[in-house]
Amino acid sequence: MKDKSIGIILGVTTGLLAGYLASTLYMSGKIMPGTVINGADFSMVPRSELNDRLSAMERDAYAITVRDIHKNELTINGADIDLNAEFPVEKIRVQNPLIYPYYMLNPGNYFLEPDSVSFDEEKLKSIINHDLLPAEGSTDAPVDAFLTAYIPGAGYTIAAEEDGDTPDPDKVTAVIEDAITERAVFVDLNEEDCYLTADIRSNDTLLNQRAATLNEALSASITYDFGNQKIILNSDTYYPWLDKQEDGTVTLNDEKVDEYVTELKSSTDTAYTTRSFKTVSGRIINVKGPYGYNISKKKEIEQLKEDILSGLPVEREPVYTTSGCQRSGNEYGNTYLEVDMSNQKVYFIQDGNIVFTSDCVTGNTSRGRGTPTGIFSIMYKAKNVVLRGRDYASPVTYWMPFYNGCGFHDASWRGSFGGSIYRYSGSHGCVNMPIPKAKELYSLVEAGMPVITYY
Template sequence: MELENKQDGEEKGTSGQKPTMTYAEFKAQKGRKRGRDRGPGINKDLAVKIAAVCGGVVVLVGAVGGGLYWHESLKYKTCFLPGTIVDGMDVTGKTAAEVEDAIMEQLKGYKLTINGREDLSESITGEEVGLYAEFDDTLAKAIAAQKPMEWGKYRFGKSVNEVNTDALIRYNDEMLGEAVDSLSCMDKENMREPQDAKISDYTSGGYTIIKEDEGTELLEDKVKEAVAAAVMSLAESVDLEEQGCYVSPSITSEDEALKTACETMNKYVGARITYQFGDKSETLSGDEIHNWLTVNGTSVRINEGKATEYVKKLAASYDTAYKAKSLKTSYGKTVSITGGSYGYKINQAKEAATLVSLIKNGEQTSREPEYSQKGASRTGNDYGNTYVEINLTAQHLYFYVKGKLVIQSDFVSGNAAKGWSTPAGAYSITYKQRNATLKGQGYATPVSYWMPFNGGIGLHDANWRKTFGGTIYKTNGSHGCVNLPPAVAKTIYENISAGDPVLCYHLDGTESASTSGTKKDETAATTAAATTAAPETTVAPTTAAPETTAAPTTAAPTTEAPTTPAAGGDQESVGPGFAPETEGTTEQEVGPGF
């Protein structure tokens, strides 16, 4: 039997009572005193006794500890082991009834907070969804299935005993649906549809990608599923963003196809094409090009029709073909020459295709457009200072090379009485040819120098005529060609090139009745200036008549001149009317010519 030990209290002066002890303690104390009195030495009997006592204590402690562990395990036959989690709630040491009470207590004040985009925060209570608990023997079975003797593993270790009892929580499905539908975020008027990322409108710096707008449009079924799952687990909150309840945009700013499209558009509007027209220029840049681009999703296309329109405007401004030309004549008066095809003409189809290609490559360049034909100069008059000036009224011509008069002469043009008048207008030498036979209906005449400039109408020598100029053309003119003294034709031929302008006009007040003849050596009765002969040339670029220009009212055939005429007397077939003639000549079917 143990006695209450008051020794500590006595030492501290808290009690005047003497300490008490067991009898065994008293006997042990007396033994120690006698030992000290006897002096040093070892009492073997005492050592044996001490060892026996210690061993007994160990056994006693083990027995007591084991008993206590076993005793502790007994209670876990009716309550949950340490570390047991039921629906997120620690139920250590709780009985099934106590867990049911705890669950019911939670349900009374349950509220689910619903979070979402743009600071959305709304709530639904357990009462609104008809939340209740339906208990069966699930908890009791969970306790019965436990191994009570393992309670130490859960208390002193890290093991967790989880019990899934979600099935115990119930809600009214219809009430939950109504509660979700009543949320402000579920009102269609409060939802904003998502917007795909897209390419911005054009600015002078080009294009950028506008980030997508995720919007606030919710998927009703997804929201109900997320809320139901949160209610079943008695969660405090649910995030609709995390649960994937929002409608997502189809294209984001990270979309590779969108990035590529933006890069392509910036490449296109980065193009800069400067067209040179003499001392004038036109520059096409992104400020115009962006109007030609269309984007379908992530597909970029250049509207080629816009490119065609642009080139058409250039042509309207800078084409000079088929337009009136001002000429200060050798008579000192200025005339306006209409008709004819001479001048600059942009090849619109070819240039539009080239332009689209330049834009696609993002080119920055200065260039001339593609021409189907060119004039001599972009500065001042397009015909330059080398040309044949033909005054149809005076029946007199002047031939200038680089501004210097080479020769002037009378001539005979088309027979006015028969309707074969030589048309006024600005033309160019199509080609030049030696020893051609001019052949038309009812005639075939060889000439030494043939220089067509308007279809079958051209300049040529007329050795059968002895007089030129005056009014011969009115009743005894040619079929439309300009008949020249042989020496004059020779001089012009030797100094003119394919493409050189021929300017035909009428000038009131210059008509003369006087004529000029040729000498026996067939030199002109006019004086020719000394010049350097121009090289034999090939065919000038062909020109197409405008769609609205009517053909001359003369009996010209529809055949074209040869594209590679012979020069220097070589024989060549020209036109469908060719027939071999004398050596050194070719036969040419011409219009109202000869």
């Protein structure tokens, strides 16, 4: 009986041992019961399937939210792009199946980060192109900062750049790929500089230098003094004349400057224009001639360009070839020489009063050599001059020319003056006077003094 009991015990023991050994053999190569990895129960999962199971978990759990510049968001799931992860499964220690009860009583809990992740790049690009990137032509392209057109009172200003909302597709794709590789769950495309921006910013050195150079030129002003009026030329008028060079310097458009000076001459010159004149006898006549204000176009252009490029305010008269006595009222003033050729009289008017009178002989009208009529000026005065022509050489003591070889002078060869002598025995065009009168007149006149001749 005792032997029978022993046999039973041995049989049971042998059976249990055989069952235990069979169970350990079954558990060989598997994760022991009670083992938790990344929050999931991996009991009895073959180690060879461990990475695939973990990768599948990562694929199903992973999602990344992408925000665009307008705060719109798109979520891309791991399953959408066939996310695959490689885990360091070797960090899960190999468990001894012979002591699996120990693991059941002392379950393991592990958390593994993948060593790397991969995904289907084509699927990701398709999602980006169709669901994230805007349709072509639906966005605002960047605009570079630029110099504005001239603004009266402000000059040239810099219009700020506009970056718009056009994404850079390659940058967007690269940023999202990097974020997924790093297992990021959120990415802001605007913060990651994924949008095209203007190349020239409002703080651009060259742009600001150009604006400063232009505005420096625009600070110039020229106030033309015409006596009875002033004409102001400032940047509101001349800004279109400025030519910006590639090296940042500023020049002036010669054609524009020429046009302005030409117009200034046309509107202000008095030389060769017709003017009214009240004679000694009280008669009102019209006179025309070279006397008066005549702007030197060439010199005024040069001076004007210099003034503008100086950047300074200037007040001055134009550069004249000839000028009158005054701009207000009669430009010849109230001191001048008057020759009444019908009556063969020379008058010197000083401060509005007749202070000198003389008979004279003017140009021979019968031979077509009449003294020119009009308004002129004494060119200069000289003594002891020989006046020469094609068929004569006449020495004179006092010579006061006023126009084209014609002038006042003494005529010692004449025995009489005045009357109608000029009609048949007049001069070659000069105003002949007795020696004493010529001497007296010589003492009175100065270069530039107006001379008015008429019949």
